[in-house]
Amino acid sequence: MSNSDKQHSKHIVTGGIPLKQAQKVLVMIHGRGGTAEDILSLATHLAVQDFALLAPQATNHTWYPYSFMAPEEANEPWLSSALSLLKDIVADLVAQGISEERIYFMGFSQGACLTLEFVTRNATRYGGVVALTGGLIGEKIGLQNYQGDFKGTPVFIGTSNPDMHVPVERVYATANILRDKNAAVTEKVYNGMGHTINQDEIDQANRLVFQSEV
Template sequence: MSDIIKAGKSIEVASKVAIMVHGRGATAQSIVSLKDHLNLGDFAILAPQAPGNTWYPYSFMAPDQSNEPAFSQSIQKVDNIVKEVLDKGFKPEQIYFIGFSQGACLSLEYAAQNAQKYGGVIAFTGGLIGEKLNAPKYSGKFAGTPVFIGSSHQDMHVPLSRIEASAELLEKMGAAVKTYIFQDSDHTIRQEEINWVNVNILK
């Protein structure tokens, strides 16, 4: 898998795996640089690279068909990584998803479509994907998986209403959801988010 950046511990000796998913227009290397701020010392880090630096062409709330086939291909790419990690003997609760913006949306969406007890899902500005939320397309139970969604109350790409609706749906599926909403309009990852995630999920 030449389009996957590997960092942190080797997968042979790591006790946990972080699948890190970059945002639109960014790179796998850029999301991996977050490791210098997150408590990922015991982790093998796997970060896929999106073709053309984007996981799907339009907004995550655009009509579903407009983002195909890129969206389904991106979900499949994450699934391939998860299966490879499981094949190496890791349990789902040793797998963590970490994404920013478009990568946060993809992380949440993949986890909800394949819900089980993961180590955690960390979404720096994201929500579930689709023109409308369609609960029947999600399956499984999170069984207490910690899910973090941080964002501004008026993000330019991710409306607060979608974050709140996503959190509600994830909670119904058994996730322990924390939303951390900031009174700014910045599309960024804040130190307060890093601190919360390090203390509560990556501890």
């Protein structure tokens, strides 16, 4: 595999209202094998009509090659590259006058894992976080990696029990770590839902995260 395949280029697909007009921004992170366009299509179901939408595209359609519960070093350097890309996106937005309190994140599956890992390593008061079927990354959760304070950031985590990729125990452990860092976490487990997104998750995201100021 070439070095270029081990790094994620800054290829971002946009949607919603133009960034220069936006008061709020939603960063949408696709799952393994998915595309930026796939995850952007979810926005039609979300209460984000006044948001700018940014969806980065993973190189070769995957953020890291192995399970999110593989030893962390097995997923390097792809994982660090993906985390750096998200950090760059946030820094770019802040430089354009969008404060972190007005930046929101949403991810599905591998994208949910990456979302949770990024925000917990860089905890601050974000607009909100939606993680659909995901948990913190690593064979064991590395508490030493997590810095900062969420200061009440609303977080919704939805998952199936069972799920073929994400054990429910990891979801509960993740939710508790975010709570310890002062996130306002709601996790909801759907029995036998399968590896997908359901309408109730969309409703919860809209109520708890995207309309949190209403």
